[in-house]
Amino acid sequence: MGSMAAVLDTSAAPAGSVQQRIAPQLPTTARLFHATCAFAVQKLLLPPWIFLRKVKTYIISPGETYPDQIKAYPALKHLPIRIFLPPGYDRTSTKRFPVLLTIHGGGFVLGNPWDNDPWNRAFSSNHGYLVVSLNYSKAPGSPFPKPVYDLEALIQLVLADTTLPIDYDRIAIAGWSAGANLTLAVSQLDTVKLHVKAVVPLYPVVDFVPTQETKCAGRRYKPDLGGFRGKDKDFLLAMSPTFNWAYLNPGTDLHDTLLSPAHAKREALPKNIFMIGCELDMLAPEAWRMICSLAGKRVPREDEVVGRQMMAKEGELITGNDDRYAWEEVIKMDGGARYKWLLVPDQVHGFDQDSIGHMVGNDVKCLKDAKMKTEKMIEIIGGWLDDVMDVDK
Secondary structure, three states: OOOOOOOOOOOOOOOOOHHHHEOOOOOHHHHHHHHHHHHHHHHHHHHHHHHHHHHHHHHHOOOOOOOOEEEOOHHHOOOOEEEEOOOOOOOOOOOOEEEEEEEOOOOOOOOOHHHHHHHHHHHHHHHOOEEEEOOOOOOOOOOOOHHHHHHHHHHHHHHOOOOOOEEEEEEEEEEEOHHHHHHHHHOOOHHHHOOOOEEEEEOOOOOOOOOHHHHHHOOOOOHHHOHHHHOOOOOHHHHHHHHHHHHOOOOOEOOOOOOOHHHOOHHHOOOEEEEEEEEEOOOHHHHHHHHHHHHOOOOOOOOOOOOOOOOOOOOOOOOOOOOOOEEEEEEOOOOOEEEEEEEEEEEEOOOOOOOHHHHHOOOHHHHHHHHHHHHHHHHHHHHHHHHHOOOOO
């Protein structure tokens, strides 16, 4: 899952002061607690889960979502990538394919490129794209900005790989949660921005400045949904302090645009951005504000709640006639740009991931709704990218 609001030292200075712009040095006891949590998850809890997942993938149900290639470049051999070739690919042909580079989430601490295998395979198969699942070093061993520059180097290696059928005029980046933050960060770097035509951040963290309380105040709560989705607290709250401690060194400028892309100027980012949020996610308000600002629309207040209280139909994405859920702005000046917003109703952060099943347990209604909305969302993203990148089917 993604990283959350930074823990600010509000006692050190009055509101709006320079001191609130930086990540504080936490007390020793807090640092020890977060270090223990990060170690326990990375070294004790995660390895058995990864082993069981590999057993299921390779032995019980092999081949369905497995990548066509797993590759490690010598310069970054500790960061293997996963390659999904489009249907009809023929290595003897000179045909080139549009490319979607994807970046997994995990709060900058957890996660692996194979987390998104089902999504990547579905996208490649349904839309005929070459999908490359990228990798990056994890915090706390590699805090900000190391993952950003890992991805920059890896993208350069992928684009220089003559064995891949890349259409260099049609390259996009998508990412989830912390990975969505990294899509907006790495695409600001000139070496990457030069090649990227569109960015699709899915439920990203885009601003480390607001407090957790501020972020949660703008999230929609729907107890009538019941089950996992009807809870009165966001499940990300428990993880966020540890993720923030791991990723942010004391003294880090929280307004740094590679950390908090919401503070980047429009011209610093690629011109085509499709921002996707989840209605039941504490990160949705900041993503909503960022895309509204980029598009020149009214920017919602920090206490303005996303979405609506009324529940949507099962599996429904609200794609028209309601700007709270979906809109697109086309800006014709300065070479043109397109900004699109989609808020997924009645769903939580990470709803489109296989790992959602481990969180919601036997909440069948939540899982069924998530599956239906994931399939529709993949179709919408693919259609938008085709249009933006002028992909001829």
